[in-house]
Amino acid sequence: GENVEQHPSTLSVQEGDSAVIKCTYSDSASNYFPWYKQELGKRPQLIIDIRSNVGEKKDQRIAVTLNKTAKHFSLHITETQPEDSAVYFCAASRPQGAQKLVFGQGTRLTINP
Amino acid sequence: KAGVTQTPRYLIKTRGQQVTLSCSPISGHRSVSWYQQTPGQGLQFLFEYFSETQRNKGNFPGRFSGRQFSNSRSEMNVSTLELGDSALYLCASSPTGGKDGELFFGEGSRLTVL
Numbered sequence: 001g002e003n004v005e006q007h008p009s010t011l012s013v014q015e016g017d018s019a020v021i022k023c024t025y026s027d028s029a030s031n032y033f034p035w036y037k038q039e040l041g042k043r044p045q046l047i048i049d050i051r052s053n054v055g056e057k058k059d060q061r062i063a064v065t066l067n068k069t070a071k072h073f074s075l076h077i078t079e080t081q082p083e084d085s086a087v088y089f090c091a092a093s094r095p096q097g098a099q100k101l102v103f104g105q106g107t108r109l110t111i112n113p
Numbered sequence: 114k115a116g117v118t119q120t121p122r123y124l125i126k127t128r129g130q131q132v133t134l135s136c137s138p139i140s141g142h143r144s145v146s147w148y149q150q151t152p153g154q155g156l157q158f159l160f161e162y163f164s165e166t167q168r169n170k171g172n173f174p175g176r177f178s179g180r181q182f183s184n185s186r187s188e189m190n191v192s193t194l195e196l197g198d199s200a201l202y203l204c205a206s207s208p209t210g211g212k213d214g215e216l217f218f219g220e221g222s223r224l225t226v227l
Binding site for chain 1: 171203
Protein backbone atom coordinates (compact mmCIF):
# COMPACT_ATOMS: atom_id res chain seq x y z
CA GLY A 1 0.00 0.00 0.00
CA GLU A 2 0.92 3.63 0.13
CA ASN A 3 3.85 4.39 2.38
CA VAL A 4 5.93 7.44 3.26
CA GLU A 5 9.31 6.98 4.92
CA GLN A 6 10.79 9.95 6.78
CA HIS A 7 14.35 10.44 8.03
CA PRO A 8 15.82 11.23 10.43
CA SER A 9 13.47 10.59 13.33
CA THR A 10 15.34 13.10 15.48
CA LEU A 11 17.55 15.99 14.44
CA SER A 12 19.48 18.41 16.59
CA VAL A 13 21.14 21.48 15.08
CA GLN A 14 22.81 24.63 16.36
CA GLU A 15 20.84 27.83 16.09
CA GLY A 16 21.63 29.51 12.79
CA ASP A 17 22.55 26.26 11.04
CA SER A 18 20.45 24.51 8.39
CA ALA A 19 18.24 21.47 8.86
CA VAL A 20 17.22 18.96 6.20
CA ILE A 21 14.50 16.33 6.51
CA LYS A 22 13.99 13.74 3.80
CA CYS A 23 11.00 11.67 2.75
CA THR A 24 10.42 8.90 0.25
CA TYR A 25 7.00 7.88 -1.03
CA SER A 26 5.91 4.64 -2.62
CA ASP A 27 2.77 5.57 -4.56
CA SER A 28 3.78 6.89 -7.96
CA ALA A 29 0.28 8.38 -8.36
CA SER A 30 0.93 10.83 -5.51
CA ASN A 31 0.96 14.41 -6.69
CA TYR A 32 0.66 16.56 -3.58
CA PHE A 33 3.32 16.77 -0.86
CA PRO A 34 2.70 18.96 2.19
CA TRP A 35 4.82 19.48 5.28
CA TYR A 36 3.20 20.01 8.66
CA LYS A 37 4.77 21.36 11.84
CA GLN A 38 3.45 20.28 15.22
CA GLU A 39 4.66 22.04 18.31
CA LEU A 40 4.36 20.26 21.64
CA GLY A 41 0.72 19.93 22.63
CA LYS A 42 -0.47 21.84 19.59
CA ARG A 43 -2.25 21.03 16.37
CA PRO A 44 -0.35 20.24 13.15
CA GLN A 45 -0.06 23.26 10.88
CA LEU A 46 0.87 23.41 7.22
CA ILE A 47 4.16 25.17 6.64
CA ILE A 48 4.76 24.52 2.96
CA ASP A 49 3.53 22.24 0.20
CA ILE A 50 4.51 21.28 -3.32
CA ARG A 51 2.72 19.70 -6.23
CA SER A 52 4.25 17.22 -8.62
CA ASN A 53 4.48 19.70 -11.51
CA VAL A 54 7.02 21.76 -9.54
CA GLY A 55 10.56 20.79 -8.54
CA GLU A 56 11.20 23.34 -5.82
CA LYS A 57 9.30 25.86 -3.74
CA LYS A 58 10.57 28.44 -1.28
CA ASP A 59 8.98 30.51 1.44
CA GLN A 60 11.43 32.70 3.32
CA ARG A 61 13.64 30.34 5.38
CA ILE A 62 11.95 27.13 4.32
CA ALA A 63 12.10 25.31 1.02
CA VAL A 64 10.89 22.00 -0.32
CA THR A 65 12.39 20.05 -3.21
CA LEU A 66 10.79 17.19 -5.11
CA ASN A 67 12.39 14.50 -7.25
CA LYS A 68 9.53 12.63 -8.90
CA THR A 69 11.77 10.10 -10.59
CA ALA A 70 13.33 9.01 -7.33
CA LYS A 71 10.10 9.60 -5.37
CA HIS A 72 11.96 11.76 -2.86
CA PHE A 73 11.08 15.10 -1.37
CA SER A 74 12.90 17.13 1.24
CA LEU A 75 12.36 20.03 3.62
CA HIS A 76 15.14 22.56 4.06
CA ILE A 77 15.16 25.09 6.89
CA THR A 78 17.91 27.70 6.83
CA GLU A 79 19.07 30.03 9.60
CA THR A 80 17.26 27.95 12.20
CA GLN A 81 15.76 29.66 15.23
CA PRO A 82 14.60 28.29 18.61
CA GLU A 83 10.95 28.57 17.51
CA ASP A 84 11.69 26.05 14.74
CA SER A 85 11.89 23.34 17.42
CA ALA A 86 8.94 21.02 16.78
CA VAL A 87 7.95 17.75 15.14
CA TYR A 88 7.79 17.95 11.36
CA PHE A 89 5.69 15.58 9.27
CA CYS A 90 5.89 15.04 5.55
CA ALA A 91 2.89 13.62 3.72
CA ALA A 92 1.71 12.58 0.29
CA SER A 93 -1.65 12.24 -1.39
CA ARG A 94 -3.16 11.34 -4.74
CA PRO A 95 -5.08 13.58 -7.13
CA GLN A 96 -8.59 14.38 -5.94
CA GLY A 97 -7.76 12.94 -2.56
CA ALA A 98 -5.82 15.72 -0.91
CA GLN A 99 -7.54 15.09 2.39
CA LYS A 100 -6.36 11.47 2.49
CA LEU A 101 -2.80 12.20 3.47
CA VAL A 102 -0.28 9.44 4.09
CA PHE A 103 2.09 10.83 6.70
CA GLY A 104 5.69 10.04 7.46
CA GLN A 105 6.58 9.09 11.02
CA GLY A 106 7.77 12.57 11.90
CA THR A 107 11.10 14.22 12.72
CA ARG A 108 11.67 15.83 16.09
CA LEU A 109 13.80 18.88 15.39
CA THR A 110 15.63 20.53 18.27
CA ILE A 111 17.40 23.84 17.83
CA ASN A 112 20.20 24.31 20.33
CA PRO A 113 20.97 27.90 21.34
CA LYS B 114 -12.91 33.19 11.69
CA ALA B 115 -13.12 30.52 14.35
CA GLY B 116 -10.87 27.52 13.85
CA VAL B 117 -11.76 23.84 13.88
CA THR B 118 -13.37 22.94 17.19
CA GLN B 119 -13.28 19.47 18.66
CA THR B 120 -15.13 18.19 21.70
CA PRO B 121 -14.48 16.77 24.14
CA ARG B 122 -10.79 17.59 24.48
CA TYR B 123 -10.06 14.78 26.91
CA LEU B 124 -11.93 11.65 27.84
CA ILE B 125 -11.34 8.39 29.62
CA LYS B 126 -13.23 5.23 28.79
CA THR B 127 -12.95 1.56 29.67
CA ARG B 128 -12.57 -1.36 27.33
CA GLY B 129 -15.79 -2.40 25.65
CA GLN B 130 -17.41 1.01 25.89
CA GLN B 131 -18.11 3.27 22.94
CA VAL B 132 -17.23 6.90 22.35
CA THR B 133 -18.47 9.71 20.13
CA LEU B 134 -16.24 12.62 19.20
CA SER B 135 -17.45 15.83 17.62
CA CYS B 136 -15.88 18.24 15.16
CA SER B 137 -17.08 21.64 13.96
CA PRO B 138 -15.17 22.73 10.86
CA ILE B 139 -14.21 26.25 9.91
CA SER B 140 -17.23 28.10 8.63
CA GLY B 141 -17.64 27.48 4.91
CA HIS B 142 -15.50 24.34 4.87
CA ARG B 143 -17.38 21.35 3.53
CA SER B 144 -14.74 18.64 3.84
CA VAL B 145 -13.97 17.05 7.20
CA SER B 146 -11.28 14.42 7.72
CA TRP B 147 -10.36 12.43 10.78
CA TYR B 148 -6.90 11.22 11.76
CA GLN B 149 -5.63 9.08 14.60
CA GLN B 150 -2.30 10.09 16.13
CA THR B 151 -0.30 7.70 18.30
CA PRO B 152 3.38 7.65 19.26
CA GLY B 153 3.87 4.27 17.58
CA GLN B 154 1.86 4.65 14.37
CA GLY B 155 2.05 8.40 13.86
CA LEU B 156 -0.76 10.12 11.99
CA GLN B 157 -3.15 7.76 10.24
CA PHE B 158 -6.11 8.66 8.06
CA LEU B 159 -9.47 7.38 9.27
CA PHE B 160 -12.02 8.83 6.85
CA GLU B 161 -13.16 11.94 5.03
CA TYR B 162 -16.63 13.36 4.60
CA PHE B 163 -17.79 15.86 2.03
CA SER B 164 -21.37 17.05 1.70
CA GLU B 165 -22.56 14.38 4.15
CA THR B 166 -20.99 11.56 2.12
CA GLN B 167 -17.98 9.48 3.06
CA ARG B 168 -15.56 10.10 0.23
CA ASN B 169 -12.44 8.30 1.45
CA LYS B 170 -11.73 5.68 4.05
CA GLY B 171 -8.53 4.49 5.70
CA ASN B 172 -7.57 1.03 6.89
CA PHE B 173 -9.36 0.89 10.19
CA PRO B 174 -11.80 -1.77 11.41
CA GLY B 175 -15.54 -1.29 11.17
CA ARG B 176 -15.64 -0.29 14.86
CA PHE B 177 -14.60 3.15 13.64
CA SER B 178 -17.38 5.04 11.94
CA GLY B 179 -18.34 8.60 11.23
CA ARG B 180 -20.92 10.87 9.78
CA GLN B 181 -21.37 14.41 8.63
CA PHE B 182 -24.40 16.61 9.09
CA SER B 183 -25.90 19.13 6.71
CA ASN B 184 -24.10 21.97 8.52
CA SER B 185 -20.77 20.17 7.84
CA ARG B 186 -20.27 19.26 11.50
CA SER B 187 -18.95 15.74 11.85
CA GLU B 188 -18.89 13.04 14.45
CA MET B 189 -16.84 9.90 14.72
CA ASN B 190 -17.75 6.90 16.79
CA VAL B 191 -15.61 4.08 18.09
CA SER B 192 -17.46 1.07 19.44
CA THR B 193 -16.20 -1.78 21.62
CA LEU B 194 -13.15 0.19 22.68
CA GLU B 195 -9.78 -1.55 22.93
CA LEU B 196 -6.67 -0.44 24.79
CA GLY B 197 -4.99 0.24 21.45
CA ASP B 198 -7.61 2.87 20.61
CA SER B 199 -5.97 5.23 23.08
CA ALA B 200 -4.84 8.10 20.90
CA LEU B 201 -5.24 11.72 19.93
CA TYR B 202 -8.04 11.97 17.39
CA LEU B 203 -7.60 14.92 15.10
CA CYS B 204 -10.23 16.44 12.90
CA ALA B 205 -9.27 18.57 9.92
CA SER B 206 -11.34 20.66 7.58
CA SER B 207 -10.74 22.08 4.14
CA PRO B 208 -12.81 24.30 1.88
CA THR B 209 -13.96 22.03 -0.90
CA GLY B 210 -11.79 18.98 -0.93
CA GLY B 211 -10.01 17.55 -3.94
CA LYS B 212 -7.35 19.90 -5.25
CA ASP B 213 -7.40 22.25 -2.28
CA GLY B 214 -4.60 20.85 -0.23
CA GLU B 215 -4.33 22.60 3.09
CA LEU B 216 -5.94 20.86 6.02
CA PHE B 217 -6.84 22.94 9.05
CA PHE B 218 -6.56 20.76 12.13
CA GLY B 219 -8.37 21.03 15.41
CA GLU B 220 -6.66 20.64 18.77
CA GLY B 221 -7.79 17.04 18.96
CA SER B 222 -9.67 14.81 21.35
CA ARG B 223 -7.36 12.76 23.56
CA LEU B 224 -8.93 9.39 24.31
CA THR B 225 -7.57 7.13 27.01
CA VAL B 226 -8.93 3.60 27.19
CA LEU B 227 -8.39 1.77 30.49
